Amino acid sequence: MIEVSAHLIGGPVYFAGDRISCRVTFSNLRQTAGAGCPQNYIATKKSEDILGWASAQVVCVCTINPQKVLVVDSISNSNTSMTVNSTSLSPKAGERGLVIFSTKPKILVCDLMLPDDSNTDYLYQETLPSSLPPSFRGQAIKYSYKLKIGLQRVGAPVKLLNVPFRLMTWQLCGLPNCQDEQGIVVSNPFLKTSQCVNPEFEDPLETMQLLTSRRSPSVYKVTNGKGKVVNLCLFKSGYRLGEDIVGTLDFSASNVSCIQYSVSLQSQEVVPEEKRRKIGPHSKFADEIVTSYSKHHEFCIGFLQTHLSLPVPLHVTPSFDTDMVALKWKLHFEFVTAVTPLRWSGETNWEPPTSMDIETMVWDLPIVIYPTTPAHVSKALYGTSDATVVL
Incomplete structure (x- = not known):
């Protein structure tokens, strides 16, 4: 045998x-x-x-x-x-x-x-x-x-x-070319700098480490028809597998009362229009496939500032784009706001109303998910x- x-x-x-x-x-x-x-x-x-x-x-x-x-x-x-x-x-x-x-x-x-x-x-x-x-x-x-x-x-x-x-x-993640990457690495004036001829880097882990370690905070002013809801600050727009997506929400300068909010990490599977299956009596194309993963939910009535934290799972597929399908990632926000502003001035004995009129606002923020070390994924x-x- x-x-x-x-x-x-x-x-x-x-x-x-x-x-x-x-x-x-x-x-x-x-x-x-x-x-x-x-x-x-x-x-x-x-x-x-x-x-x-x-x-x-x-x-x-x-x-x-x-x-x-x-x-x-x-x-x-x-x-x-x-x-x-x-x-x-x-x-x-x-x-x-x-x-x-x-x-x-x-x-x-x-x-x-x-x-x-x-x-x-x-x-x-x-x-x-x-x-x-x-x-x-x-x-x-x-x-x-x-x-x-x-x-x-x-x-x-x-x-x-x-x-x-x-x-x-990592080649399908939209990595920058060598000219863009040279501005990230600290140059040594005593060493001769070598020009990169091939746009694909020899060490993908070093490249992704540089891309995901750069912090350039971006502030997004989220508004609806009645005014500003919140100022959202994210420290970067690219994350690796297993990393946490961290951001802050500032309600101090808002003129719309936010009751609660939730944010979900979602993947968007996009098939080219010419390759989608048509459905329905009017031959409409099938909708894009959205899958939700980690979620953060919080009641924020009366909050001036708070934060969000979403882990990126190790088992998911990073962003990529091919002829057959493209996988995109986004943060899906849902804000529940009051129709009329709440009379809140920070008193400790403030009592919320027994009922209120609310409305829901939905907003999507695109992000990029990069791979991580294969050994890290293997053990997990x-x-x-x-x-x-x-x-």
Whole structure:
């Protein structure tokens, strides 16, 4: 009995453009009668086992929801499976959806003879292109990545070993060019400055660290038809996964009484108009898909100042934009205000009215979510990066 196990050395999360490394172990396990073999099975009957071949490749599968996205022949979902007597392996074998990317298969072993109670390790390495879309589990489109290992024992059909992993992209986040970045880094007058020729930075983590560490407070004056509701101050507009979105709200100079407010972190899945599914009798396009995550809610009647804090989850997908779908992020505010100003002057014995007329104001503020360190995401989301199959 041959057991094949795969272990992602760098963990289950990678950046586009990184090199993925996987250690594949082939083991010949000695079978016993207690492992489902006949009682008259002799363990020493066969001193070695033969693995015909094993190959590995990385694939990206795109799954489309036909109720929200137009499905044409070139991107239609498929369910391709291997036949029982198949001796070849296709990148789309066993996949539901379209394989939009696959690396060239690499042969790991051929005619591998394994004695009893022995094992052999092989290393698979592949550099991922920087133009790939990120892993994304949307309601309209899904992108999923896996390392697919095809195996065939002599005289047996082909089997698959799938090792899923998550891919994050920083090239699709709208990063500035090198000229913009030179103004951030403190220059040393005693060193010769080198001009950056490639607009893509060599170290994406350093780039995103610089972008998300810059604090340039922005103040937004939120008003309605009756006047100013609040002054909102955010320290920056770009945040990394796992970071907190912190801001302050100032009601001291407002002439509209705000009773309560709430703010939610929302993702907006946008499909190009020409690829949306039309719905309704008037052939209207399906609405943009909005998903809410963390939320902050507070009663602020009588407050002069307060603050908000929203964590960015580690499991979400950062901002990106491709030909099929774009993922945007925003802060969704809801302000409940009084129709007539409340007579509040800061007295400690002030009593609120038993009833009041209110109205709700909705406001959206776009932000950008950047990736973070793959090791940080790996420890928080995934418990293992291993997979095993028995031939």
